Amino acid sequence: MKNNILDQIFLCFLLPFFGVAQPPEPPVLPPFKEPSPPNFHKEYNGIQPFPEKEAEFPGGIKALMSYLNNNLVIPLSVLEDDLQGKVWVKFVIEKDGSISKVEILRGLSKDCDREVIGLIKTMPKWKPGYSSTYYNEHTTITENLRDTVPVRSSFTLPIAFKNSNYPILPQGYDTLKNYLTSNLIYPKRALKEKIEGKVYVKLLFAETGEVKDVVLLKGMENCPECDKEAIRLMKSVPKEIMTANDEKYSPKPFFFNTYIDFKPE
Known part of the structure; x- marks a missing residue:
């Protein structure tokens, strides 16, 4: 009887140390929100x-x-x-x-x-x-x-x-290039300021093969004088140099795009 009383007293001391563990409370999760698709x-x-x-x-x-x-x-x-x-x-x-x-x-x-x-x-x-x-x-x-x-x-x-798409000139393109180089008048301001660039032009050929007009395609924004000189120069080319003599262009007119290169010496 005495031993039972001692055992009960001993258990009373142990219970606070070996009590039943309580499970932890689950974390509070934010409400589910479906992600929006990326803006591709x-x-x-x-x-x-x-x-x-x-x-x-x-x-x-x-x-x-x-x-x-x-x-x-x-x-x-x-x-x-x-x-x-x-x-x-x-x-x-x-x-x-x-x-x-x-x-x-x-x-x-x-x-x-x-x-x-x-x-x-x-x-x-x-x-x-x-x-x-x-x-x-x-x-x-x-x-x-x-x-x-x-x-x-x-x-x-x-x-x-x-x-086959290029006009055939009677004296060849070497003659044309030499004429353009020899007769180009470099604008004074462009020469002084060492302005350089290209002026793109469209040559409109008549049914006879002669150049009937020169149209500016793209000029130099910093040198409108160069644009004028390029058109003047192309219009000044003699007929014997610039007239196309290929039968494939007759009897319809045609055009040809090229450019004048401005480079100060």
Whole structure:
């Protein structure tokens, strides 16, 4: 009996140390909120290789070919060397239709490559490509978007330089170049300030092969006197030098784009 009393007393001392543990209260979690989808139109800037709707030049492919034919400038160095071939150029059409990242994939000459780059950079805005998926360039996974959005895309073009498209001059292009070099009157202000650059002109040939007009394509903003001199100079070329004598141009008129290079000595 005495031992039972002692045992009970001993248990009373132990219970406070070995009581039953209570489970901790669960943490309070914030209410679940579904994440909103990312705005790919603003956030995704990769180039889409296969947009569902391809980017398009205003007016379509025929309008693009017309733009290239009407605005391609032929350097005199190409005519002198009777150079022909293609320049392959690649560029990016941005989401707003503007042109960026122009690069030559396969060139023909420094002069040709330079003129092609300028031609592409000055194109009007395209209609951008559209897609409801986008290509993740880091994981090569295609993910779905909620809406069709404009995307960046690339385009590759061959620009042809064919001697069959150039007017054939009776005394050759060496004679024309020598005449232009010898008769160029450098504007005094441009010479004093050492202004240099190129004035781009379009030569309009009549059915007879004679030049009937010279039109300014692109002048020098810092030298309007140079623009006037370039037009005066081209109009002053004698008929025996500038008259095209190839039957393929008759009986329809044609044009030819080139430039006058202003470089102070």
